[in-house]
Amino acid sequence: MNKLVIIFFSLFCIFTNVFASVKTVATVDGELISSLDVEKRILSMEHLGIKTDQKQVLQSLIDEVLIENQAKKLKISVSNNELNDEVLLFFKRLKLDYDEFTKQVKNNDIDYNSIIKQIKSQLLWSKISELKILSFINISNEEVNNIAQQIDKVGVIINALEILIPNKSNSSYNTAINIVQKLRNNESLEAIVKDYTEFSVSIQKEALNIMLLPPKSQNVLGGLNIGDVSDPIAVDNAYLVVKVTDKIKFDPSLLNATLSLKQVYLLNNQENFNEYYEKLDDLKSQKVDCLMFDRVVENLGLPKVEKIEVKMGELAPYMQASLQKLQVGEIIDIKDNKGNLRLIMLCNIQKKYVDQREWIKQKIYEQKVSMQSAIYFDNMRKNATIVLS
Template identity: 20%
Template sequence: MQLISGFSRFLRSGWLKPVAPALTAAIFAVAGTHSMAQSLFSPAIRVNQDIVTWYELEQRLQFLNVLGLPGSSEADVRDALIDAKLRQQVMREAGVQAAPEAVQLGIDEFASRGQLSSEQFLQLLGESGVDPETVRDYIADQLAWRDYISSRYLSQARPTEDEIDRALGQTGGGGLQVLLSEIIIPVNQQTVAQTELLAQEISRLEGVDAFSAAAAQYSAAATRDQGGRLDWLNITDLPPALQPVILGLQNGEVTDPISLPNAVALFQMRGLREVATSAAPISKLDYAIYYIPGGRNADALSQATSLKEEIDTCDDLYGIAKDQPPEVLERIDAAPSEVPRDVAVELAKLDRNEVSTNLTRNNGQTLMFLMLCNRTRDLGENTSRADVANALAQQRLTAFAESLVEQLRADAIIVQE
C-alpha cells in the first residue's frame, strides 16, 4: 500500500482503456464463482463486522482494468478491499471522512489528466460498467486515509532540525540517500516527437517491474541490463535542480520526462533512507571528457572499453590525447549548477576515477568518455530544507500507515467466500 503516492500517481494516469471481451468475461466469471442463487450484493468477504459484496469486488476489478492500472488481479483486489474495510473501520471510529467538495475536486483532477470533464470521465467509465459511486468511494477512501494518518502521526513524523541537518549531510552525523531506477532514451531531430510520446507513456507506468521492463527495452544507459536500477546515491550528489524533483517522489513514482542534450531521462523512486555517513553538498566537480568519433557504434564502444583498461586517473588522459587536436579532451572544474544536466546525472553515479560512456554529442555521432576526477564538498544548502523535511515526513507517514494496516489485519477476523 502506498499512502500518498497511490492517489497522486492515480490522478496522473489519465488513461481509459477499452475492456477486451476476454477481460470482460473474466470479470463476470468472478461474479459467477459464487452460487447463482446468491445476489451480487451478498458477502464475498467478511472483515470483522463489515462485508465486501461480490458487486464491490466486480466493480473494483472493472474500474482498475478499464484504467489499465496494476493490482487488478482478483487476489490483489481482494487484498485491497480488505485493507479498505480495515481503514474505514478505524476512520469511522475516529469520525474522519472526506468532504464531498474534496472528493469532487479529486474527480475533476482525475478527469483533467485525460483532458475530459468530470461528466465525460464518469460517462466513459459508466459505459464500461463502472458505477460513479465506485469512483467516488475509491477517491474518498484515499483522501480520508491521508487525512487520518496525517492527523494521527504527523507530530511523530516531523523531523527535527538536527535530523534535517543530518539528512543534508551538514553535521557529519548522517545523510539522505535515494534508490533510483533510470531510463535514458536517445533523441535526434528525426525522433523528437516519437521519443516525447514514448517518454510520456513511460512516465505513467505504475510499479517497479513495469518500469524495469521499459528500461530493458528502451534505455540506452548501461543500467538497462539491470532494469535501469541504480545503487544508493547521496541526494547531494544529484544536480541541484533535480534534487527537489526526486525528493518529491514517493516509492514507485516516476518523474515527468526530463530533457537532456541528445536524450530524454526518466527516474523512478525505489527507496529513501537516512544513513550514518556524512554527505555534504558539492561545491565543485572536477571531470574530464575524451571525445571518441562514431557515437555508440561498435568501434567507438570498443575503443572506450580498451581505454578504460589503459588508464587509472584523469591525468592519464593527457597522454592519450597527446598529438591529437586540443578539442578531443576537456578537463572541467565547475560548480554543480554550471554542469550540463546529463553530465551531472552521470557524474552522480560515479566514484572518483570511474568512467561513464552513456552520453553522446554532435547529434549522437560522438561518444563521450566521461571520467570523474574529484568532488569538492562544502556545508552549503543546495537542497532545500523544506524539501528534505517533507520527504522525511512523507516517508515516515507511509511507514506508519503500512504498519497500522498490518496490525489491523493481524487483529481482524477475515472470512473469504
C-alpha cells in the first residue's frame, strides 16, 4: 500500500512539474496559445531544416488563429484533397521526401499536426486573399507609363568614381559638400585627396547597376548623366559622392537570364601574364566554338578553363555591362579594377522574352497585392482581441 502511495505521489509531482512549466503565452479571441505550442512548432521547423525563433513562431501561431476565424466568418474551407495536395507540394518545395519525413515524425516525436495546421492556414489565407484582395486589384495605363519612365532612368549601368568621406565629425557633411563643388568645377582628384588628407577620403572606380541599388540611391543616381556629380549620399558611417564617367543602357529582363560560360582567368601579378595575354589575343582571333574552346586553350598552354553557369543578376555590374552585348559563341576579355583579366566565351543563354509593359504590370500587381494584404491583415488584428502573456 505504501509503495502505491509513493508511486502515485511521484507521478503527481512529475505531471505537476510538466504542466507548471507550460504557460499561456497568448490568447486570440479567447483561444489559448501555450509555450508548448511554440516549442512544438520550433522543433517541427528545425526537422524541416527551417530556422526560426520564439517571436516569429508566436506571431505565426497568432496569425493562424486569425486566419481560421476569418475563414469561418467568410464560410471558406479547405477540402482534404486540397490539403493533401498542398502538403505534398510543401515537401517538394523543401526538396524533402514525404515518406522519409513521416518516419522521422514517428521516431522523433515531431508534432506533425502543427505542420499540417500551418499548411492549412496558408491555403485558407490564399482563398481569403483571392476573395477579398485579388479581385479588387486594378492597374491603369498611367501607372504603367510612370514606371516605364522610371525604368528609362534606372535601367542603366554607370561607370563611376566613388568618393567616400568617413563621417568622423560634425563637419563631415560640409566636407562632402565642398568636395562635390570641387568635382563639379573639374578640379583634379589628386588635388582633392591632397586637400582632405586628414579626412581619410578614398576614391575608387566602380560599375553600378542602378536597378540593383536601394530606392534612395536609385533616385539620386538614376537621373545623372555622364560627367555629373551626385549630392552626398549617407551610407554606413560615411558620405558617398559619385561622379559618372560612363552610362550604359541595361535590359532589366536579362537579370534573371541564365548564362553558360567558359572562362580563362589571369591574375595581373601571376607569372607569364604578358605571355598569356598575347596568347589570349591569338585565341580571340581564331574561329573557335564552345566545344573546341577547351582543347584550343590547352594547346596554347593557357590556364585551365572554368565552366560557369550563373544568373546575370549575380554577376558584378561591370561584367553585366560587357556580357549583355555578347552573342552565343562570341569571346570577350574583361578586366576588373585590380587589372585581373577574364577571357569569356558565351556558350548559351536561357531567357524568356518579357514584354516590358507586361513585366511592369506584373510588378505593380505584386506590389499592390503585398500592400493590400498587409492592410487587410492589419485590420484583422485590430478587430481581434489579442492578449500577450
